[in-house]
Amino acid sequence: MPRYFCENCGFTDKLDKNLYFCPNCGDPLTITYSDDELEVNFSGSGVWRYSGVLPVDPNKKVSLKEGNTPLYKSLHLGSGVKGLYIKNEGMNPTGSFKDRGMTVAITRAIEKNFKSVICASTGNTSASLAIYAARAGIRGYVVVPDGAVALGKMAQARAAGAHIIKVRGNFDLALQMVKDFARKSDEAYLVNSVNPFRIEGQKTVAYEIVEEIGAPDWITIPVGNAGNITALWKGLNEMKRLGKIKYLPKLLGVQASGASPIVKAFNDSSNKIEPVVSPNTLATAIKIGNPASWRRALKAVRESRGAMIEVSDDHIVQAQYLLSSREGIFVEPASAASVAGFLSALQNGLIRKEDTVVSIVTGNGLKDPDSVSRFESIEITVGSEEGLLHSVIAQ
Numbered sequence: 001m002p003r004y005f006c007e008n009c010g011f012t013d014k015l016d017k018n019l020y021f022c023p024n025c026g027d028p029l030t031i032t033y034s035d036d037e038l039e040v041n042f043s044g045s046g047v048w049r050y051s052g053v054l055p056v057d058p059n060k061k062v063s064l065k066e067g068n069t070p071l072y073k074s075l076h077l078g079s080g081v082k083g084l085y086i087k088n089e090g091m092n093p094t095g096s097f098k099d100r101g102m103t104v105a106i107t108r109a110i111e112k113n114f115k116s117v118i119c120a121s122t123g124n125t126s127a128s129l130a131i132y133a134a135r136a137g138i139r140g141y142v143v144v145p146d147g148a149v150a151l152g153k154m155a156q157a158r159a160a161g162a163h164i165i166k167v168r169g170n171f172d173l174a175l176q177m178v179k180d181f182a183r184k185s186d187e188a189y190l191v192n193s194v195n196p197f198r199i200e201g202q203k204t205v206a207y208e209i210v211e212e213i214g215a216p217d218w219i220t221i222p223v224g225n226a227g228n229i230t231a232l233w234k235g236l237n238e239m240k241r242l243g244k245i246k247y248l249p250k251l252l253g254v255q256a257s258g259a260s261p262i263v264k265a266f267n268d269s270s271n272k273i274e275p276v277v278s279p280n281t282l283a284t285a286i287k288i289g290n291p292a293s294w295r296r297a298l299k300a301v302r303e304s305r306g307a308m309i310e311v312s313d314d315h316i317v318q319a320q321y322l323l324s325s326r327e328g329i330f331v332e333p334a335s336a337a338s339v340a341g342f343l344s345a346l347q348n349g350l351i352r353k354e355d356t357v358v359s360i361v362t363g364n365g366l367k368d369p370d371s372v373s374r375f376e377s378i379e380i381t382v383g384s385e386e387g388l389l390h391s392v393i394a395q
C-alpha cells in the first residue's frame with residue numbers, strides 16, 4: 001500500500017489517517033509507492049488516466065475532466081533552442097493547474113466523509129476549491145489576503161458559493177492561520193499543496209509531458225509555495241522508475257525578484273531559506289515569502305542539476321505580452337515567469353541552443369484581466385461618420 005513519507009527525516013505511516021505534516025519535523029508529507037505498486041497501464045485521458053498511480057478510489061472521483069492540457073510548439077520565443085514547448089495549464093476546468101491536485105484532494109475528502117474543505121490561497125487554489133467543493137456538494141472555505149487576489153479568481157470563488165475569509169495580511173499569514181486550524185480541528189479538510197493528495201494529482205503534468213514528447217532537457221516552472229515543482233519532480237521520477245524515460249530533465253524553478261527566498265538559498269548553497277517578510281511582485285499568485293515546500297523544491301532542482309532563478313516584474317510583463325502577442329497563449333503574470341525564466345537562462349548560457357525545453361504556464365490570462373493594463377494597446381474611439389473606419393484601417 002502507498003504510505004505517507006517524510007523526505008526530510010524518513011518518518012512513515014499508513015494512509016488511513018489524515019496527515020499533512022510530519023509529526024517529527026513538521027515538513028509536508030509525501031506519498032510513496034513501492035516499485036510493484038506503480039502501475040504502468042494507463043487508460044482514458046487527463047488526470048484519471050493515471051489512476052493506477054493515484055492513492056484514491058477512482059470510482060469515487062470528483063472530476064471536471066482536468067488535465068490533458070495542450071502542449072504547444074513555440075513559433076517564435078523558442079527560436080534560440082532546438083525546441084520550446086509550452087504546456088498550457090490554463091486550459092484546466094477552472095483555468096489553472098490547481099485542478100489536477102484538487103480533483104484528487106476533493107475525492108480524498110469525500111472518501112473520508114469530510115463535509116467541508118478549507119485552503120489559504122493567492123487566488124487559484126480558492127477558485128479550484130470552490131468549484132470542486134460545489135461539484136462534490138460540500139462546503140468550501142477560502143482564506144485569502146484582502147485586496148491581493150486577482151479579479152477572475154475571486155469571481156470564481158464567489159460564483160461557486162464558497163465562504164470567503166479575507167485576512168488583513170499576506171498569503172503567508174493566511175497559510176499560517178489554516179495550518180494552525182488544521183492542527184487543532186478535523187472539521188474541515190485542508191487542501192493546500194501541503195496536502196500530499198494535492199501533490200499526487202499535480203504530478204500528472206509530468207506524466208503527460210513524457211507521454212507526449214519523452215524527456216526534454218529542461219522544464220521551466222514558476223515557483224511560489226513550491227508544491228507544483230515538488231509534484232513535477234515526483235512525477236518525473238516515477239516515470240523514470242516505470243521505465244518510460246531514461247534520463248530526468250533539469251528543472252528551472254523561477255521566482256519573482258521580490259519573492260525569491262528559494263533562489264537566495266540556491267545561490268548561497270544553503271540548506272535553509274530566509275523567509276521574505278514582505279514579499280512584493282505584481283505576479284500575485286507567486287507573491288509568497290515563506291514557501292511551505294521549500295526544502296523539497298531545493299532538493300528537486302539540485303538533484304536534477306537544474307537551477308532556481310529570479311526574474312524581475314518588468315521581465316514577467318514582457319514575457320506575458322510576448323506569449324499572447326507572438327504565440328497566441330494568454331496567461332496570467334505568474335505563469336509568464338516561467339517563460340521569462342527560460343529567456344533569461346537562454347541569455348546567460350544556462351540553457352543551450354541544442355536543448356529541448358518545456359515551459360509550464362500555470363494559469364489562464366482571464367484570471368487577471370487587470371494585468372493587461374500594463375501593455376501598450378492600439379485603441380481608438382470613433383464616431384459614426386462615413387469613411388472613418390476605412391481611413392483608420394487604410395493607414
Ligand SMILES: Cc1ncc(COP(=O)(O)O)c(C=O)c1O
Pocket residue numbers: 096122123124125193222223224225226227228229285286332334335362363
Ligand atoms: C498561476 C500560478 N502559478 C504558479 C503558482 C505557484 O505554485 P506553487 O505555489 O505550487 O509553487 C501558483 C500558486 O498559487 C499559481 O496560482
Ligand SMILES: [Zn+2]
Pocket residue numbers: 006007008009010011022023024025026027
Ligand atoms: Zn519529518
